[in-house]
Amino acid sequence: MEQEKAKGLGIFEKYLTVWVALCMIVGVMIGKYIPVIPTTLGKFEYYQVSVPTAILIWLMIYPMMLKIDFTSIVSAAKKPKGLIITCTVNWLIKPFTMYAISAFFFFVVFKGLIAPDLAQEYVAGAVLLGAAPCTAMVFVWSYLTKGDPAYTLVQVAVNDLIILALYAPIVAVLLGVGNVVVPMNTLILSTVLFVVIPLLLGVITRMFVVKQKGIAYFETVFLKKFDKVTIIGLLLTLLIIFSFQGGRILSNPLHIVLIAIPLTLQTFFIFAIAYVWARFWKLPHAIAAPAGMIGASNFFELSVAVAISLFGLQSGATLATVVGVLVEVPVMLLLVKIANQTAGWFDQATVSTVDKSVTFKK
Template identity: 65%
Template sequence: MESEEMGIFERYLTVWVILCIITGVGIGQFIPAFPALLNRLQYAQVSLPVAVLIWLMIYPMMLRIDFSSIIRATREIKGLAVTCGTNWLIKPFTMYIVASFFLLGVFSNLIPPELGREYLAGAVLLGAAPCTAMVFVWSSLTRGDPAYTLVQVAVNDIILLFAYAPIVAFLLGIGNIQVPYDTLILSVVLFVVVPLLAGYFTRRRLITSRGPEYFQEFLGKFENITVMGLLLTLIIIFSFQGRVIIENPLHICLIAVPLIIQTFLIFTVAYLWARIWRLRHAVAAPAALIGASNFFELAVAVAISLFGLQSGAALATVVGVLVEVPVMLTLVRIANATRDRFPA
């Protein structure tokens, strides 16, 4: 389980993202040869440098998942019902509704229709991917039950393997966004299945051969690699997105509106559901926070794979990263302030 205090990268993630935006835009404008070079380093429409960085983001998180903990799931079956019901039966669909309402409706005079649909696609990719990493931080900041948090992450990862691609394809189809199934499935295989299996077998082998203490030391080597991989990926993305941002800086704020509203909405639904069922706060808080937070590393990866580095979808997922930390810290404060409304 992670420390109860966020590291400097996690605590100031929004600041680092803003710096990455400035750096990436500057590179795109003043060193155009850099994105041009990256554009040539592709295979099957997948940027090879970005693919490597994405693996650096996702693999360390998969190492942390102890799937043997699923056998403890029956101890908190109501909490898992809240988590799974919110994440897979509600969240993807409310994200589509809220994002469509704003990006294709309220803001239609400010965002061209085609670009609005790309932003919607990015929002859908975020909404269909519940958090698997930062939720450990949010849980510890609310004094959540670490065993339950681990179990809910493991269960969500298993559901993710089977449900992510169909839900995304369905919602994007409704929005008249053409996405080839084979590309989507390949993205899930590359950025979920393969790192998940690699993490599982690495964890199993190291614990069996060297012991759990050595495994924890090995895990410590990846302390900041995930965030560093994310930040370098953002610099690359924004080196391609520079012109769009310079010409439409307002779009960043417009994309953030539905993402923020959706985050508060999902937290409220899950948190109230947990309160109605009288779940203890140590379960209710992480159950609500995992749905409110997003597996943005996966969303960024799939957006790049499906739509490209220069797409509006990729930009929308990055805006999700930008708003994630300040919004989630606000929800953590709300959860801590309402602790006495739940059973001890």
């Protein structure tokens, strides 16, 4: 079995961290030295959502949506423990620990390095990140940890609904800003683009192929055609994102590092809470890993959009949300590695408690 796994591990998966680092560097260089590329791509934007980025995110998510059928979604929704962990960590813990950790570092640890006004803006950007759990990239992290795609979808759907009600009030309370304006068009459009559309495409494709060729062909032949699509989509997405932010990153090297420290600590802390809680509740690894990933990663599209609308494009808050993107990918890849290496912590007997309809083949 181990030999088969090693044999099946392609060059993309085996050296994913290297490819990610290269794409981030190349993206920054493009933004710095060939600004016409991000400038041109930036014109294809609707309600602050990049259309090219949305298309690439479809490439990442579509293969995972192919593995989902409606019966598996219903079965996942009937098992509430994973959802309880996700909702509790994301909405009762994460925003407040983000505020506490970022305030401690920016107001105390880095007091002599950052002006008070700028420190306040950095805390604001961190809070905007902390109050928005991931909706799109979590499908990638779930895929890399062999997470249950149906459960991941249910977790994302529930969080999207909660964001509509709680994001603005939480940000207002933590930042003391009474007139927080959440760009609802951005929020709704992002949900439709990154969840609804790829799900519908996946379901339609699945139904068509299964009807024409049968479920055996679909699982053993058709799905394998998309083995590398998710990884390629991730790398191309990073190229675009970092080409957009290349100038800002290169012009603030010290502050980039300072902002990255509390954001990184927060990411590990939130993942640990959800992951250990899932282990304590004896959930299978296919549910525990996505439960930890969804809180650890952030809905950076929404965070950046809100930061720009509240504080302006050149603000410290916006820079902090951009650093969130910079930090998230390498840190999440490390958490993916940790999750995969600790899969043995989860009692294999718990797998039998999960309905067979919510499992999938890799």
